[in-house]
Amino acid sequence: xxxxxxxxxxxxDGFHALKDIDLTFEExxxxxxxxxxxxxxxxxxKLLNRLIDYTNGELTIDGKRISDINPIxxxxxxxxxxxSIGLFPHMTIYDNVAAVPKLLKWDKQKxxxxxxxxxxxxxxxxxxYKKRYPNELSGGQQQRIGVIRALAAEPKIIxxxxxxxxxxxxxxxxxxxxxxxxxxxxxxxxxxxxxxxDEAIKIADQIIxxxxxxxxxxxxxxxxxxxxxxxxxxxxxxxxxxxxxxGLPPMTAFVDEAFPYAKIDQSVEDVITLMVEHKKDQxxxxxxxxxxxxxxxxxxxVRATDKTVQDLLxxxxxxxxxxxxxxKFVASKDTIAPIVEADDTFIGxxxxxxxxxxxxxxxxxxxGVKS
Ligand SMILES: Nc1ncnc2c1ncn2[C@@H]1O[C@H](COP(=O)(O)OP(=O)(O)O)[C@@H](O)[C@H]1O
Ligand SMILES: [Mg+2]
Numbered sequence: 001x002x003x004x005x006x007x008x009x010x011x012x013d014g015f016h017a018l019k020d021i022d023l024t025f026e027e028x029x030x031x032x033x034x035x036x037x038x039x040x041x042x043x044x045x046k047l048l049n050r051l052i053d054y055t056n057g058e059l060t061i062d063g064k065r066i067s068d069i070n071p072i073x074x075x076x077x078x079x080x081x082x083x084s085i086g087l088f089p090h091m092t093i094y095d096n097v098a099a100v101p102k103l104l105k106w107d108k109q110k111x112x113x114x115x116x117x118x119x120x121x122x123x124x125x126x127x128x129y130k131k132r133y134p135n136e137l138s139g140g141q142q143q144r145i146g147v148i149r150a151l152a153a154e155p156k157i158i159x160x161x162x163x164x165x166x167x168x169x170x171x172x173x174x175x176x177x178x179x180x181x182x183x184x185x186x187x188x189x190x191x192x193x194x195x196x197x198d199e200a201i202k203i204a205d206q207i208i209x210x211x212x213x214x215x216x217x218x219x220x221x222x223x224x225x226x227x228x229x230x231x232x233x234x235x236x237x238x239x240x241x242x243x244x245x246x247g248l249p250p251m252t253a254f255v256d257e258a259f260p261y262a263k264i265d266q267s268v269e270d271v272i273t274l275m276v277e278h279k280k281d282q283x284x285x286x287x288x289x290x291x292x293x294x295x296x297x298x299x300x301x302v303r304a305t306d307k308t309v310q311d312l313l314x315x316x317x318x319x320x321x322x323x324x325x326x327x328k329f330v331a332s333k334d335t336i337a338p339i340v341e342a343d344d345t346f347i348g349x350x351x352x353x354x355x356x357x358x359x360x361x362x363x364x365x366x367x368g369v370k371s
Pocket of ligand 2: 043
């Protein structure tokens, strides 16, 4: 855990860049610093690896004062990714990623293994990319290398200063998705600077909104969206996003955990009986460990009672996490959405009819208050 207490930074020219900052960067979480240009995001981040020293206050990492930690050791414990990728142009991708592990004198086999593993984590085939040079990669691929290079020495903390802001919108969204996915595996303490609210909402566990060297509000994306602290926060988030957030909570708000489901080894006749009993025309199917497999529909089942549930399984209906946005489901053509845990364990179902009904009620309630 990284803790800042009453941190002030006054630059040599007298500019008061940070004013009494109180903050905790939570362990194993993506902490996003956001705010208008010049509000002090980069200054805050640079305090963490001692590229800048603060003027007064207290900054601790796991209870240890940062001023008592040698800057070189400190930086080796932290990965750092910046906007202008900063890959070494005359070194191969392998040498770029391996740079810090080599400095730390890891043995060659361990380094090789690590580089391969990291390249695979971002979907780049090691055999193809290891020997290439940075300018032989696209911008998005180069930035992926920037990210995995920061992970190579297995740091506990990763600092990312607008790492994706120079990329085209599509690569940017891809890298955001990958970072969120990656974080589920690596669970690092990430401090991420951005000025893009969509990016913050998408990736953050905690958002810290700054203005003029002060923290205006901190909380989960949902907290900021649903209870902005003041007009500045509202304006920074934007009325479209606020309106959307009020209208559509995440999937979890609508999920029916009592929705019936079939087991893969049941007979088709039993499954038909189950559907008839519950007046359903489709059911999710799970395996022995309750992991979601797909959907079976009444329409197909009644015409093929000699088949197995496996034969009739429709695997094209994708499952959603609890936190998924309702919009994604609404935009799909599916009529039910299976909801699962991160390991695919089945939780329940969100039914499009139920969703629409809830939304109508919400809408009525809202307009009722207004009138
Ligand atoms: N070395 C410096 N000397 C004086 N002022 C600085 C220095 N570095 C940054 N600043 C000022 O501090 C403020 C915060 O900068 P910074 O943390 O880089 O903002 P941002 O939120 O855009 O990352 C800005 O007004 C900037 O001009
Ligand atoms: Mg900055």
